[in-house]
Amino acid sequence: MTSPISRWSNWAGNQRATGVTVHHPRGTAEIAATVARVRSGGGRLKAIGSGHSFTAIGRPEGHQVAFDRHAGLVALDRATGLVTVEAGMTIRTLNAILRQAGLSMTNLGDIDKQTVSGAVSTGTHGTGATFGGIATQIRGLELVVADGTVLTCTAKENPEVFAAARVGLGALGLISTVTFQTEPAFAICAEEGPMPLDEVLSGLDALADGTDHFEFYWFPHTEVALTKRNTRLPYDTPLSPLPRWKTMVDDELLSNVAFAGVIGLSRRVPAGIPRLNQLTARALGARTFTDYSSEIxxxxxxxxxxxxxxxxxxxxxxxxxTEIRSMIESTGLRIPFPIEVRVAAADNIALSTAAGRESGYVAVHLPIGTDFWPYFRAVEAIAGQVQGRPHWGKMHSLDASAVRERYPRFDEFVALRDKLDPTGLFTNAYLDRVLGGRS
Known part of the structure; x- marks a missing residue:
């Protein structure tokens, strides 16, 4: 199926395109045929999932592949925990299938709307001092490259492609299927509550190492952080999820409905943001509950x-x-969104943000429709002082020369891209910027 559309935009609405032809293949053979058809016409082809990236990594320039008809379960082996799914399956659907089978992903991010291929391609991660991102759970990929060849990629078959394509940015080809190593289902005991920010920062290593999955949110213009400590438990542990009314009050009414009201008010009265954040921080309460892993x-x-x-x-x-906190106060910026802080283990994937080093993640947000660049550039400059690496699906201003300095295996990845896609079939302006053009 092929359909011309007049416009495309991502989830946040900050990336748009017009005049796009969308292809809806079903099965790897149709994906390969689409690649051949677009290549023969001299166009460019980008895959798109749920459009949850904030960067233009998936922005189409002529042709786009949507995997809405290629989103099924291929294989599931309860004994080995190996699960193979098609590229368009969402993380939410994958979680539901795994739960029914008595399995769990080892680690996840906090959003489940992404497609599998989108989450893999952009380096989606969760938190946990001894846990890597989604890419570290991959055991196989099926990749359709620019000449129409379908590569089966594992640690033994096409190993150099497998090594890079686990965080491939969509630059190496179109992912058709992904095989994950899952594990027996487990529960998580979640302990959430406020702590003074200075206490969190001074004890950050102990907090991160003292539980399986640790993160915190800090509300700028306050001295309070919301900590989240998640401890893994056997799945046969008696579950004690939040009561439905508590979920509705905390996670829907306060975290979404009321927060949307706060954001709306902050846009009308920016000077009131510090006071609004202080009121929000005071509303934070402690809670402890136990549920299936993906629910946490x-x-x-x-x-x-x-x-x-x-x-x-x-x-x-x-x-x-600490430096971001000082910058916010010294510049007079008014920031209504909390800052999210997480940790992750090192891995060995060329363009993974955790490549070769234990990592901490700092995420900053602003409402759609606001001028976010003054704040983002200030945070980016602070992160750059310690060779910070941007999440590929989230806003940044780095180009290929800056990326090369921060990734020791950058040239290795680019050489593989040039080999697999010599004419730039799968590129766009964003990838040209962060990876550089072809020589």
């Missing part, structure tokens, strides 16, 4: 925003947050 990992996000996230060496994480 994933949070509802109904207030639309634009986001930047940088990975910094974990040893520099507290200092980076």
């Amino acid at each position: 990992f994933v949070s509802a996000r109904r207030v639309r925003f634009v986001e930047m996230e940088y990975a910094v060496p974990r040893a520099d994480l507290a200092a980076v947050v």
Whole structure:
């Protein structure tokens, strides 16, 4: 199926395109045929999932592949935990399938609307000092490259492609299927509550190492952080999820409906943001509950925003947050969104933000429709002082020369891209900027 559309935009609405022809293949053979058809016409072809990236990484320039008809379960082996799915399956659907089968993903981010291929391609991660991102759970990929060849990629078959394509930015080809290593289903005990920010920062290593999955949110213009400590438990542990009314009050009414009202008011009266943040921070309460892992990992996000996230060496994480706090107060910026801070283990994937180093993540947000660049550029400059690496799906201003300095295996990745896609079939302006053109 092929359909011309007049316009496309991402989830946040900050990336748009017009005059796009959308292809809806079903099955790997149709994906390969689409690649051949677009290549023969001299066009460019980009895959798109749920459009949840804030950067233009998936912005089409002529042709776009949507995987809405290629989103099924291929294979599931309960004994080995290996699960193969088509590229368009969402994380939400994958979680539901795994739960029914008595399995869990080892780690997840806090959004489940992305497609599998989108989450893989942009380096989606969760939190946990000893846990890597989604890419570290991949055991196989099926990749359709520019000449129409379908590559089966594992640690043993096409290993150099497998090594890079686990965070491939959509630059190496179109992912058709992904095989994940899952594990027996597990529960998580979530302990959430406010702490003084200075106490969190001074004890950050102990907090991060003292539980399986740690993160915190800090509300600018306040001295309070909301900490989240998630401890893994056997799945046969008696579950004690939040009562439905508590979920509606905390996660819907306060975190989404009331927060949307606060954001709306802050846009009308920016001077009131510090006071609004202080009131929000005071409303934070402690709570403890136990549920299936994905129910804890994933949070509802109904207030639309634009986001930047940088990975910094974990040893520099507290200092980076401290400097961001000082910058906000010294510049007079008024920031209504909390700052999210997470940690992750090192991995060995060329363009992973955690490549070769234990990492801390600092994510900053502003409402859609606001001028976010003054704030984002100031945060970006602070992260740059410690060789921070931007999340590929979140806003940043780095080009290929800056990216090369921060990724030791950058040239290795670019050489593979040039080999697999010598004419730039899968590129766009964003990828040309961050990876450079072809020689």
